[in-house]
Amino acid sequence: MIPAATLFGLGAALIIGLGLFGVILHPEPLRKVLAFNLLGSGVFVLFGVVARRGGGRLEGVPFGDPVPQALIITGLVVAFAATVLAVALVLRLAQADWTHADDSHRGGQGQVPQPSPDAAPDTSADLSPGLPPDQARAPSPRAVGPAAASRSVPNASPPAAA
Amino acid sequence: MSFPILIIETLAGGRLLVLALVLPLLGALLAFSTGGRAARRIALVTALAGLVVAAAIALQLTSSAAALDYAFGGWAPPLGVSLRADGPAVMMLVTTALVIAATMVYAGVDFQPAAGQREGRSGLVFWTLLLALWAALNAIFLGQDLFNLFVALEILTFSAVPLVCLNGRAETIGAALRYLLFALLGSVLYLLGAGLIYGAYGLLDLGLLAARIQADAGAAPPALWLALGLMTAGLMAKTAIVPLHLWLPPAHSGAPAAASAVLSALVVKGAFFVLLRLWFDLVPVPAGWLLAQMQGALGAAAILLGGVMALRQTRLKLMVAYSTVAQIGYLFLIFPLAGADAAVAFITVGVALDAGTAALTGGLLQIVSHALAKAAMFLAAGRIAARLGHDRIDDLGGVGRAMPLTLLAFGLAGLSLMGLPPSGGFAAKWLLLRAAVETGQWWWSLAILLGGLLTAGYLFRVLATALREAPDDSAIADARAGTGPAAPGPALAILLLAGLSVLLGLVPLGYWELIQIGRPGLYQPLGMVP
Numbered sequence A: 001m002i003p004a005a006t007l008f009g010l011g012a013a014l015i016i017g018l019g020l021f022g023v024i025l026h027p028e029p030l031r032k033v034l035a036f037n038l039l040g041s042g043v044f045v046l047f048g049v050v051a052r053r054g055g056g057r058l059e060g061v062p063f064g065d066p067v068p069q070a071l072i073i074t075g076l077v078v079a080f081a082a083t084v085l086a087v088a089l090v091l092r093l094a095q096a097d098w099t100h101a102d103d104s105h106r107g108g109q110g111q112v113p114q115p116s117p118d119a120a121p122d123t124s125a126d127l128s129p130g131l132p133p134d135q136a137r138a139p140s141p142r143a144v145g146p147a148a149a150s151r152s153v154p155n156a157s158p159p160a161a162a
Numbered sequence B: 001m002s003f004p005i006l007i008i009e010t011l012a013g014g015r016l017l018v019l020a021l022v023l024p025l026l027g028a029l030l031a032f033s034t035g036g037r038a039a040r041r042i043a044l045v046t047a048l049a050g051l052v053v054a055a056a057i058a059l060q061l062t063s064s065a066a067a068l069d070y071a072f073g074g075w076a077p078p079l080g081v082s083l084r085a086d087g088p089a090v091m092m093l094v095t096t097a098l099v100i101a102a103t104m105v106y107a108g109v110d111f112q113p114a115a116g117q118r119e120g121r122s123g124l125v126f127w128t129l130l131l132a133l134w135a136a137l138n139a140i141f142l143g144q145d146l147f148n149l150f151v152a153l154e155i156l157t158f159s160a161v162p163l164v165c166l167n168g169r170a171e172t173i174g175a176a177l178r179y180l181l182f183a184l185l186g187s188v189l190y191l192l193g194a195g196l197i198y199g200a201y202g203l204l205d206l207g208l209l210a211a212r213i214q215a216d217a218g219a220a221p222p223a224l225w226l227a228l229g230l231m232t233a234g235l236m237a238k239t240a241i242v243p244l245h246l247w248l249p250p251a252h253s254g255a256p257a258a259a260s261a262v263l264s265a266l267v268v269k270g271a272f273f274v275l276l277r278l279w280f281d282l283v284p285v286p287a288g289w290l291l292a293q294m295q296g297a298l299g300a301a302a303i304l305l306g307g308v309m310a311l312r313q314t315r316l317k318l319m320v321a322y323s324t325v326a327q328i329g330y331l332f333l334i335f336p337l338a339g340a341d342a343a344v345a346f347i348t349v350g351v352a353l354d355a356g357t358a359a360l361t362g363g364l365l366q367i368v369s370h371a372l373a374k375a376a377m378f379l380a381a382g383r384i385a386a387r388l389g390h391d392r393i394d395d396l397g398g399v400g401r402a403m404p405l406t407l408l409a410f411g412l413a414g415l416s417l418m419g420l421p422p423s424g425g426f427a428a429k430w431l432l433l434r435a436a437v438e439t440g441q442w443w444w445s446l447a448i449l450l451g452g453l454l455t456a457g458y459l460f461r462v463l464a465t466a467l468r469e470a471p472d473d474s475a476i477a478d479a480r481a482g483t484g485p486a487a488p489g490p491a492l493a494i495l496l497l498a499g500l501s502v503l504l505g506l507v508p509l510g511y512w513e514l515i516q517i518g519r520p521g522l523y524q525p526l527g528m529v530p
Helices: A004-025 A029-053 A066-105 B003-011 B015-034 B038-064 B087-110 B121-142 B146-164 B170-201 B206-215 B222-239 B248-254 B257-282 B289-312 B316-332 B334-339 B355-388 B404-418 B424-438 B442-467 B475-482 B488-506 B509-516
Strands: B068-071 B082-085 B345-348 B351-354
Touching: A004 A029, A004 B170, A029 A066, A029 B170, A066 B146, A066 B170, B015 B038, B015 B068, B015 B082, B015 B121, B038 B068, B038 B087, B038 B121, B082 B087, B082 B121, B087 B121, B087 B257, B087 B355, B087 B488, B087 B509, B121 B146, B121 B257, B146 B170, B146 B248, B146 B257, B170 B206, B170 B222, B170 B248, B206 B257, B222 B257, B248 B257, B248 B316, B257 B316, B257 B334, B257 B355, B289 B316, B289 B334, B289 B442, B316 B334, B316 B355, B316 B424, B316 B442, B334 B355, B334 B424, B351 B355, B355 B404, B355 B424, B355 B488, B355 B509, B404 B424, B404 B442, B404 B488, B424 B442, B424 B488
Parallel strands: none
Antiparallel strands: B068 B082, B345 B351
């Protein structure tokens, strides 16, 4: 009979492995964010196992160890904030792509407002006014992450459809 | 009791450290809640106060010659959480305060709304996040608790990522998202490692853990090594060491110049500082010859690859960003050099050093001099780009005549990056080079020297072009005619940063013994991974 803590520990390792696989190998940002959440959940389960078993000195104490539980709560808040930030960025990226697709196929009559009208003075890229937006953003940002190969924004309309 | 004595009494015993955390955080909250034009004023006042606090902590450290400790609520670890300022932490605190204050002076003009207009959203976000970022960095430098360090690293990520995409363009949002994903993977690996260490020892405090690990040296549980491996990998992704550097160039070059300066100078160093804490404080025996050599190999690869990539760039800001990739490589040479036979001692510039101390001192000097130089360089590149309307290296002709102060600062910062005497970069690279030669690891000296040559190559390209006469019809002629005399503040702030990075090399080497304060028995003979 395998003790419960060991069983949960193995489960945590499995979830962490699955999450790591997804974060590294999925090309789409949204899937990466979901995989990151899975990975985080695995880590929290592991903290739970440590709480049940007792960390270090407390090992074998019948009432368990409250410290890892407190850490899980803080970790959850942090992971939630990270997910919100990541999803917000994915949405903005999709929106920008959408605007761009509309612009280039309807002669610049984009329906979605251009992001951030009060943008900071951009100093990195070419600011010459005559350049059409197509060329200005030639290096496509769609592939995000080292293993990105395919289209990364699932819900943006493909340029041909517009 | 007179008032000054009352202040000293109140702030004695490490209570200043709390101020270093609370001040920028309070500034961030105030700036965000008041908004508008007040945000900039609040940020500048906070910067001034933060500089004073950092200087006071440095004074207290040097006068007492002992680390400053503070336990929150009087609860000592393991129950409570403690702050600790030792030599390296104070060095980083002061550097951070300097760079952030100078960046704020620069950005005061950059993010200034036109007369009669409300402050834009990007301005408000910039000031708030810059202050939050500062608080996170101070928490990293002072933190002694593995989990608190995780929270500080996350606050650092959350305030750094939006700075990348302040201009809201699709390519910068993509760069920010990629940065965020790398950083999140890094922090979750770090958290996993922290959990494993807690499971093995039931402790999170660095000092107590180090004592425990030292007590059962040689019989450490395998979980410790697994945890250290995971945490190291995670922190490497955040530090952007080759091959995990892919996120850095687009993110750092796409951000507004003031944000790039802070990201490149300070944010990557925050993650690296935790790495130093792990490998020098937590595990007192530099672990394993092979592991240290591997870290060094990544560092050498970063120096060479970053240098070659910087040489191939056509855009100034991308070149400076790749230069950061290369300069981070030098930091990873600390591990093989400080981990080598520490009994090797030698005398340089009249100071006797053992190889370990030389490597760590050189590495920390590299952190500080690169922080100052790279901030100056990004700000200078930002000013040049703002003036010309582009940052193509080949079309920089005439910049030397149009903006001599800015170009001078760029050149001075370049001296430090190349490692030419008498700059701070020279002192750093000289110490690393001596440590490499004295410990018989000559192969690292090849990387250091080649890296210097590559740096000289790409910087010379910029300076040579910028000093050429401008073609008649170039944008610079219009720019010169069109704009009145610019405010001197930004140029002086850049010059101050660049000048400091050079002057750092003139500080007598013996003075850097201050980084040994509060770090007893660091350099043990080399131990092997069980």
